Amino acid sequence: MMAWLSPYGHLQDLGYETICVHPYPASFYNRHNIYPQIGFSRFIDIREFSPGDKDGQYTGDIAIANKVRDIISSVIEKPLFIFCITMENHGPLHLESPRDGDEDLFYATGIPDSCRDLTVYMRHLMNADHMAGMIRDTLGRGPRGGIFAWYGDHVPIMPSVYRQMGTPESLTDGFIWRTQASADTCSIARSARITSMGVECLGAEIIRLLPSGRVADPEIRVSAASAGIP
Structure with a gap:
């Protein structure tokens, strides 16, 4: 799939910085190879989060919000598109206790x-x-x-x-x-x-x-x- 066929590639053509945030290994579902092809210039995966960011089994949503804030404050010269795939409430939930x-x-x-x-x-x-x-x-x-x-x-x-x-x-x-x-x-x-x-x-x-x-x-x-x- 070529980037120009995707909406994310179209945003790149318009001058946007296109970033995906997903606090899980980028290789899962081969995202590290696929996402650049569909128009993402950067993929932020689990490596840019710490164990202290966890809430339950996965990286928490508050850490995602903080990451979005940091990205927005750092990308000031270009329009910006951020696509977040969160993990905190993904489950399996039975592995946790109230x-x-x-x-x-x-x-x-x-x-x-x-x-x-x-x-x-x-x-x-x-x-x-x-x-x-x-x-x-x-x-x-x-x-x-x-x-x-x-x-x-x-x-x-x-x-x-x-x-x-x-x-x-x-x-x-x-x-x-x-x-x-x-x-x-x-x-x-x-x-x-x-x-x-x-x-x-x-x-x-x-x-x-x-x-x-x-x-x-x-x-x-x-x-x-x-x-x-x-």
Whole structure:
């Protein structure tokens, strides 16, 4: 595959610095060979993170937010595109145990012991929310602003939880947010294909986030935002 056939290669042609951040070995799925061919000028993998960046089994989302902040502050001469593949709440979740106080933090009443994976996932999801806020703040403080898009590729793998509570729809959430808000922005949540998210970021009107926005594969229901992320 040639870089000019991909949207990332097109961004390179437009003068963007294109960077992928994935805190896992770059050789996994042969990404270290494939990503340069589809238009990424740099791949930041597990080697640029430390063991202290872990939260659970993998590099935590807070470390990702800090890495994004550092990249944005270091690339000032060119427009910048960063693609992050996070790991913290990837699982398998059953290899971790809930921490003291987690159940009191996330639930009004106790839950069955078979749902311990859900408690682990909730802690990581809380950190993902913190990551989103940190990236939002980084973009908001910068002189050039930016667009922040986020989507999930699949629901969490928690078979013991689903046996107890039922299997969820294979849907995940997504949103698009930008620092520049127009005076006539409004709220919307709608369905679209995941492949259209880049078009939404670059060409469509970006509007206020709705918490009900959902994403499906290959369908994606995108919430767009021009105000703060809760």
